[in-house]
Amino acid sequence: MSRHPLPDPPQGFRARWAALGNVPPFLRMVWQAAPGFLLLGLILRLMRALIPVAALWFGKLIIDEVVRLSALTPAGDAWGWIGADGTERLIWFIAAEFVLAILSDLLGRSSGLVDTLLSERLTMASSVRLMGHAASLDLASFEDAGFQDRLERARRQSGGRMTLTGQILTQIQDGVTVVAFASGLVIYNPWLMGLLLLALVPAFLGEAHFNARNYDLDFRRTPERRELDYLRVTAASVDTAKEIKIFGLAPFLIGRYRALSDSFYRARRRIAAARAVWGTLFSALGTAGYYLAYLWMVGATLSGQLSIGDLTFLAGSFLRLRGLAEGLLLGFSATAAQALYLDDLFGFFREQPSILPPASPRPLPRPIQTGFRFDGVGFRYPGAAEWAVRDLSFTLKAGETLALVGENGAGKTTLVKLLARLYDPDEGRITLDGHDLRAFDPQALRAAMGVIFQDFVRYALTAGDNIAVGRIEARTDADRISEAARRSLADRIVDRLPAGYDQMLGKRFHNGVELSGGEWQKLAIARAYMRDAEVLILDEPTAALDARSEFEVFQRFKDLSAGRTAVLISHRFSSVRMADRILVLANGRVEASGTHDELIAQRGRYAELFELQAAGYR
Numbered sequence: 001m002s003r004h005p006l007p008d009p010p011q012g013f014r015a016r017w018a019a020l021g022n023v024p025p026f027l028r029m030v031w032q033a034a035p036g037f038l039l040l041g042l043i044l045r046l047m048r049a050l051i052p053v054a055a056l057w058f059g060k061l062i063i064d065e066v067v068r069l070s071a072l073t074p075a076g077d078a079w080g081w082i083g084a085d086g087t088e089r090l091i092w093f094i095a096a097e098f099v100l101a102i103l104s105d106l107l108g109r110s111s112g113l114v115d116t117l118l119s120e121r122l123t124m125a126s127s128v129r130l131m132g133h134a135a136s137l138d139l140a141s142f143e144d145a146g147f148q149d150r151l152e153r154a155r156r157q158s159g160g161r162m163t164l165t166g167q168i169l170t171q172i173q174d175g176v177t178v179v180a181f182a183s184g185l186v187i188y189n190p191w192l193m194g195l196l197l198l199a200l201v202p203a204f205l206g207e208a209h210f211n212a213r214n215y216d217l218d219f220r221r222t223p224e225r226r227e228l229d230y231l232r233v234t235a236a237s238v239d240t241a242k243e244i245k246i247f248g249l250a251p252f253l254i255g256r257y258r259a260l261s262d263s264f265y266r267a268r269r270r271i272a273a274a275r276a277v278w279g280t281l282f283s284a285l286g287t288a289g290y291y292l293a294y295l296w297m298v299g300a301t302l303s304g305q306l307s308i309g310d311l312t313f314l315a316g317s318f319l320r321l322r323g324l325a326e327g328l329l330l331g332f333s334a335t336a337a338q339a340l341y342l343d344d345l346f347g348f349f350r351e352q353p354s355i356l357p358p359a360s361p362r363p364l365p366r367p368i369q370t371g372f373r374f375d376g377v378g379f380r381y382p383g384a385a386e387w388a389v390r391d392l393s394f395t396l397k398a399g400e401t402l403a404l405v406g407e408n409g410a411g412k413t414t415l416v417k418l419l420a421r422l423y424d425p426d427e428g429r430i431t432l433d434g435h436d437l438r439a440f441d442p443q444a445l446r447a448a449m450g451v452i453f454q455d456f457v458r459y460a461l462t463a464g465d466n467i468a469v470g471r472i473e474a475r476t477d478a479d480r481i482s483e484a485a486r487r488s489l490a491d492r493i494v495d496r497l498p499a500g501y502d503q504m505l506g507k508r509f510h511n512g513v514e515l516s517g518g519e520w521q522k523l524a525i526a527r528a529y530m531r532d533a534e535v536l537i538l539d540e541p542t543a544a545l546d547a548r549s550e551f552e553v554f555q556r557f558k559d560l561s562a563g564r565t566a567v568l569i570s571h572r573f574s575s576v577r578m579a580d581r582i583l584v585l586a587n588g589r590v591e592a593s594g595t596h597d598e599l600i601a602q603r604g605r606y607a608e609l610f611e612l613q614a615a616g617y618r
């Protein structure tokens with residue numbers, strides 16, 4: 001059973017045919033990605049489509065010619081007929097068939113090549129579009145399990161479904177070949193065509209049914225598949241290896257993986273077995289149709305209505321047509337199935353962010369005049385029952401350094417996320433210089449902020465790039481990067497790295513050097529200094545720093561943010577007391593505010609927590 005509520009997959013034939021509506025936008029995407037290849041693929045295939053009929057027709061002509069000549073040629077030398085009188089036509093027919101065979105191979109290989117290149121270009125284009133679109137969506141979306149399922153399915157489609165173009169082109173090619181063969185059959189005897197269709201339709205419906213069942217299974221099991229991927233990565237990755245070993249977690253993870261994938265396997269096996277049984281039955285039906293037609297052809301040849309050449313042409317046509325039409329119908333149903341999967345990709349592209357720039361955004365005040373004001377702000381994470389912050393009212397004055405303190409879960413990080421408009425409040429409002437934050441372009445707002453979170457990212461990039469991500473446009477500005485490193489005290493770490501700023505970090509790639517938790521933090525803090533930020537926010541990225549380092553880092557932070565608006569979050573009171581003003585949060589509300597001395601004098605929670613920590617050091 002799926003653990004997360006998922007919308008039902010599209011059911012029934014109508015939905016499956018409706019999914020074919022995804023084919024035109026898909027082809028549009030292909031056209032945009034590689035118009036030349038698409039056109040070339042189509043031309044090559046159309047040329048190739050007519051070769052089988054032509055080859056079979058030459059085969060018929062050859063046989064009739066052979067039958068005619070065999071009566072005239074004396075027995076003896078197998079090569080003696082070449083060059084003899086009256087055999088020119090036969091030689092031309094054989095030569096034509098030879099050329100067709102070579103041409104067919106050549107066209108087949110060229111279209112294979114074009115397909116490969118096309119699919120590469122398409123995978124790239126759709127992955128780029130996927131990444132771009134994902135980046136435009138709200139943070140809240142990413143934290144929703146249903147969204148992650150949709151993202152996962154879309155990601156699979158962007159890589160996995162790209163053979164679809166080749167499939168559609170092959171369909172077109174086979175369609176043209178079928179029409180050519182069928183015209184031949186109809187000319188000889190229209191009943192043959194009816195017999196053929198009768199033999200094929202059940203197979204087609206059967207395939208369509210099983211394809212849809214497979215899709216339903218994939219759809220319903222997306223959460224489990226995500227869990228499988230998660231387990232695979234967790235059980236075997238550089239980030240988790242240490243803890244997995246210490247806790248001896250491998251058997252647990254493997255057991256879980258096995259149980260989940262077993263249930264997957266069983267479901268797949270059921271479908272595959274039913275498909276095999278029905279497939280054999282339907283195929284036997286097709287064979288019966290063929291032999292019925294064959295009986296008629298043999299009779300017609302014996303009674304002189306058809307020549308031997310006609311018999312080979314017709315029998316060959318029927319057999320090829322059966323194979324082709326079967327392939328075409330099954331391919332059609334497979335295309336419909338693929339188109340169902342495309343629903344995931346296009347469905348994802350249709351997903352829209354809710355935090356958008358207004359039609360005419362206000363220019364961001366630079367410098368900020370009065371500051372930010374929270375007015376009765378309340379926010380609940382999507383799907384959460386509890387408010388993360390509620391009735392939150394305070395001012396973050398321009399130019400001041402404000403510290404946020406409070407126990408775990410008090411709402412400090414949430415407050416910062418609201419300030420950076422990663423979320424919008426559900427109640428109340430946040431203003432900047434008197435204007436609602438929603439009046440500004442969220443990108444511009446974020447660009448004016450330097451926020452380093454507790455769970456900042458450790459990029460598998462060079463040390464220099466790990467700092468430059470704070471302002472990626474300045475990636476080549478070595479002076480700016482080293483200045484940022486100096487400010488955050490990361491310069492001493494970089495100096496010790498074998499390749500300095502060019503040193504690859506982390507264990508993911510070759511020659512990477514791993515840093516300690518505190519060293520990573522100093523590097524991350526340098527990101528904030530890369531920006532021309534109006535507001536600097538350190539949300540506890542200093543937890544792994546030793547006491548002296550944190551003191552130094554914060555001292556610098558305060559000096560460097562002089563005149564700028566700054567927010568710092570820390571559980572260390574020695575750092576917090578440096579701030580101009582301290583806000584004590586509890587249960588998502590402001591419980592008290594003031595300078596360190598004022599708060600101590602109030603003898604409230606702040607004084608209590610401060611005493612608790614101080615006592616620990618005595």
Ligand SMILES: Nc1ncnc2c1ncn2[C@@H]1O[C@H](COP(=O)(O)OP(=O)(O)OP(=O)(O)O)[C@@H](O)[C@H]1O
Nearest residue numbers: 143381384388406407408409410411412413414415
């Ligand atoms: N992404 C999220 N989705 C749902 N709930 C969340 C999410 N992040 C935080 N919460 C909830 O919101 C509340 C406030 O969390 P927040 O991270 O703001 O606390 P904090 O004061 O920063 O805590 P800490 O000192 O542990 O970092 C907590 O009760 C937490 O469970």
